[in-house]
Amino acid sequence: MNKQGVLWLLRLLVGGLFIFSGLIKVNDPVGTAIKLEEYFDVFSNDIAAFFYLFKPYSLPIAVVLVVSEVVLGVMLILGVKLRQTVVAIGAMILFFTFLTFFSAYFNKVTDCGCFGDAIKLTPWESFYKDVVLMIMISFLFFFRKDLSVESPNWAKISSVIVLAGSLGLAIYAIQNLPFIDFRAYKAGVNIPQNMQPSAPLHYTYVMKKGEELVKLDQYPSEEGYEFVEMVLKNPDDLPKISDFAAWNEEGDQTEFLFSGNKVVILSSNLAKVNDSNLEAMNLLVKSLEGAPVDVVFMAAATQEEIDQVINRQNWSVVGLQADATVVKTIMRANPGIMILKDGVVMKKYHHNNTPEPTEVLDFFL
Structure with missing residues (x-):
């Protein structure tokens, strides 16, 4: 595959992921705002007090972010103002990478909300995902002079339509409720049932015997073992709801x-x-x-x-x-x-x- 083919493939991958991530969050901009409030609280305590000033504006900031994700993804794929779009996407991924690294390294905001409530990633998984995106976008950035500066009128018009549509959907979701509810309390859910494991939980017991680490399916009854940790084998069977109380x-x-x-x-x-x-x-x-x-x-x-x-x-x-x-x-x-x-x-x-x-x-x- 030649250079142009690689650039086109990267545009599809990066743009597609931005559109997918943005649409999930356009569905629930209030959820993104709640996550931003968490970050602003942490940043105001750990980095600088002025971050607290952004907290009242979490919702409009969230709307700008989620709509921008969708629109920039569409512009990247359709070839609208490619060089400027790559710079904008690069700036956005730098921001997201900082957030996910902060979450992972300092264990402060344990769910970045990268894909809303639809797909849950651990902080480190979110960070590695952003690093991979950063590498792909860096390639587009370094070869941005090879990207076309021309864009057809239909692509520009389509981008404007996507902007208006995404903004309209975000506002509608705020004034009503998310179109698709990905949370553990969606309609049809049995809350007390979701507060219980979906299957018996099984653990691996990591023990130390002398200088050797061994993994056992049952806690040993004989002497000579020193407990190290207990690892859950089937984490997907954990209760979907663990903090509900009234x-x-x-x-x-x-x-x-x-x-x-x-x-x-x-x-x-x-x-x-x-x-x-x-x-x-x-x-x-x-x-x-x-x-x-x-x-x-x-x-x-x-x-x-x-x-x-x-x-x-x-x-x-x-x-x-x-x-x-x-x-x-x-x-x-x-x-x-x-x-x-x-x-x-x-x-x-x-x-x-x-x-x-x-x-x-x-x-x-």
């Missing part, structure tokens, strides 16, 4: 949440809750009084703050506390609504799409 002043209420019919109103941050659809939510809560369903208000807040909201809205509901990360993982809206039936997620709603009472009751018939 509680109040009376204690753990997780089992209560998983029994019977529940309508759960979720808020990850009471100080930033959006009250634009509060009237529709109030109507839903009031209409469900006396129905065979428990309405629960679950928030990442103190019980006192939760009770204040319940009393202010004059709701006859159960108030529960939860971890902020868990609530953000379940619901990409603040507030949002999750319908549960015996622990199974029936459906989730953004507050912009607050359902009618009859629609909710239909899930329990």
Whole structure:
């Protein structure tokens, strides 16, 4: 294969990966924003305090990043402003490589969110992936003078259409919910079942006997072995959900949440809750009084703050506390609504799409 053939292949590989990664995150820009908030928190503590100033702008930054990934990938493949596109993609991969190295080396943000919630990579896997991309992009950069400076009008128009479409999809996902839910709390999931291993867990016991390391399927009963570590053989069978819990002043209420019919109103941050659809939510809560369903208000807040909201809205509901990360993982809206039936997620709603009472009751018939 000649040089032009290699350059074309690299454009396809790099552009395709950027489009794939970007589209997954365009589907859920709020998830990318949550990940950026984690980075800004860590950077403000470990690198420089000014990073904290970026935290309120995590969502618009996330939208710019995810839309740019898709558009630059399309421009690279279609040959639009190739030399400038290669420079822009190179700058972006430098940024991503720094993030993934920081995650891997310092073990601070253990999931970079490179492919959203669709494909989970370890921090080092994410870093190595970016290094490979960096090598391919470096080749394009060094031979950018061999790239065409001409681009057909149809390719330019297509890039503009992709820009508008990607931006529109990102905004729609923010104002509603992700089109495709890749999380462990998607509709149809049995949460208590996902909190258990999908199969019995098996371990390899690494022991030291004298100067020799040995691996055993069972912990040795005889003397002379020194324990080194225990390695899980089937990590894919670990619980998909490991941190879910709900509680109040009376204690753990997780089992209560998983029994019977529940309508759960979720808020990850009471100080930033959006009250634009509060009237529709109030109507839903009031209409469900006396129905065979428990309405629960679950928030990442103190019980006192939760009770204040319940009393202010004059709701006859159960108030529960939860971890902020868990609530953000379940619901990409603040507030949002999750319908549960015996622990199974029936459906989730953004507050912009607050359902009618009859629609909710239909899930329990």
